[in-house]
Amino acid sequence: MATFQSLPGFRDFYPEDFSRRQHIFRAWRHTAHAFGFQEYDAPVLEPLELYTTKSGEEIEGQLFSFKDKGGREVSLRPEMTPTVCRLVGARAGALKRPIKWFSVAEFFRYERAQKGRLRAFSQFNGDIFGEPGPEAEIELIAMLIQCLAGFGLTKDDFYVRLSDRDLWFFYLEALGFNDEQSRAILSAVDRYEKMGDDAFMSYAEAHGELDFVAMTKIKAMFGVRDFNRLESLIAADFVALVVTETARSKLNARLADWRKILGGLEAMGLKEFVQVDLSVVRGLAYYTGFVFEAFDRKGDLRALAGGGRYNNLVKKLGGPDLPAVGFAIGDVTTGLLLEQRGLMPSFVNAPDLYAVIGGEAERSAAFADIQALRAAGFRVEYPFKELAFGKQFKAAAESGAKLALIYGSEELANGVVKIRDMSDRTEREIPRDHVLAAVRDALAGG
């Protein structure tokens, strides 16, 4: 047993693990480029205040924070959102709109590790700045879906739950609740899935029991799973209740945005991935409108991804008033889901070519070709030590190389090299000065 091991919640990435993570990163970047997003990164270490300003002092308990040698309070980044707000805010005037940025980066949170949650993890973050309308949501939700579908996951594997904090506030306002009461109700809605009716106890303590009619309406609202039902619930309340004209027009405007998002995603053929679900509230208060989360269909994993609109955050962090929507997908849960569904490719590290070298005398000739082939971009392996031919062919086969190049004394005496197709075991001789061309030709076909 080694004396030192990695810190709790941190992972070592041996080559197989690294290749698995790399597979995830590659697919994410591929998708982001297809959607026209630009990649950025920023320091892993940030001023602690960036996070306490955004999330409150309490957040420090969950951070890898410390005082640096200059006495600065600093923290490893626990998320990308404040950082990207800082970057965009600083140059907002000079950036072409819409601003569509993404990153693939590592984050650190001082929390107890659990299934799907570690202390160090990677996330894909995609954000759109400068677009207040639901067009940004369409773009981001479509990209979120593709970030998972790109691995071969389908609508039977995962789905995106779409909710709307504005709709909630406008609806509760129409029911006669003030802002503080509405927040307490939303916090109960957030916990309802886990706690049931007990979730409303803290509301009752602060504001008195909810009356039966209001409770029924609220439960109906977060029980809704399709848009037509949502519309008809609200339409029915317009008839049954005394609703002010402003509350009515706010709600109607929200419903129009909903129609736009759902219509847009349907036109993209993504309807089956999206479910209306107002029980998603997403705890932290900085979300200002639509919020969404992706889950696996079987429901035995933590959330795959989450995001939403945060129109006030850039300004709060010192930038201009800039609307924003974003989401993040984690590598840990995504990796677990891909393993579960057999979509994680096995580690492949096969060279294109394996050079079989007769002896020390032949090594120099082989080296010349090996270097030329490598410079041309081919992956070439050869044995470090002198080995029997039998061993070398075995090594070549185990390496997974498509071709073997044979540098024996007989071949070199004739000015040729044998090129062996490892899959069908056929061999042919080629002149030494045609090796590169012959390899190119042989590998082009398969």
Place this chain on the structure above:
RNA sequence: GCGGUCAUAGCUCAGUUGGUUAGAGCACAAGAUUGUGAAUCUUGGGGUCGCGGGUUCGAGUCCCGUUGGCCGCCCCA
């Protein structure tokens, strides 16, 4: 921060009521095999049995503590 559970080779595990020098399979390496393939056989390296203390003539085994993994609670940006 709280609770449950586990910890023996790189991996998966065995190890009797406490008893000699802690084992197997896989993996890795060498040889059989100095011009042709994933097989087979032989051999080898690799363990302070997570760590520390206690009980005992004797601890991988029992007790306490600790660290770490896994699972759950709180939290989840």
